[in-house]
Amino acid sequence: MLSVSSHELAVALARRLNQVVPAGIDVHVQGADLVVLHNGHVVGTSGAPAILETVEALREPGENLETAVRAALSGVQDYIADVTTEPWPGTAGSQPNPDARVDSAAVLMWFGPEDAPVLRLPPIDLTATTAPRAPGP
Secondary structure, three states: OOOOOOHHHHHHHHHHHHHHOOOOOEEEOOOEEEEEEEEEEEEEOOOOOOHHHHHHHOOHHHHHHEEEEEHHHHHHHHHHHHOOOOHHHHHHOOOOOEEEEOOOOOOEEEEEOOOOOEEEEEEEEEEOOOOOOOOOO
């Protein structure tokens, strides 16, 4: 059974996002929240990783992991676009939608269409010994 903790998902997402966000933006983790800072000031918080703590997540872990990732990426994207007044990671006034897919070994994440993403984040390996895990049934 696929089991990922909300805190570890937030940590994995923050690490990947901090590699690609614009200068002056930082993504920190507080509990299971992603906290977005612009020049050291909090501009928003996404609690989307906590979706993994719902009852529905126990029934449909892969689907809920995808939902949590999409929602977290969308929230961070909106905060970045608000403070930079530019679509991120888009160009020419177009802000691509974030998306995610869980396969048997990883969480795949990108912005825009899967076959031609504007930005693809490094996958989260669910098979590694350091993969995000939570106690599960």
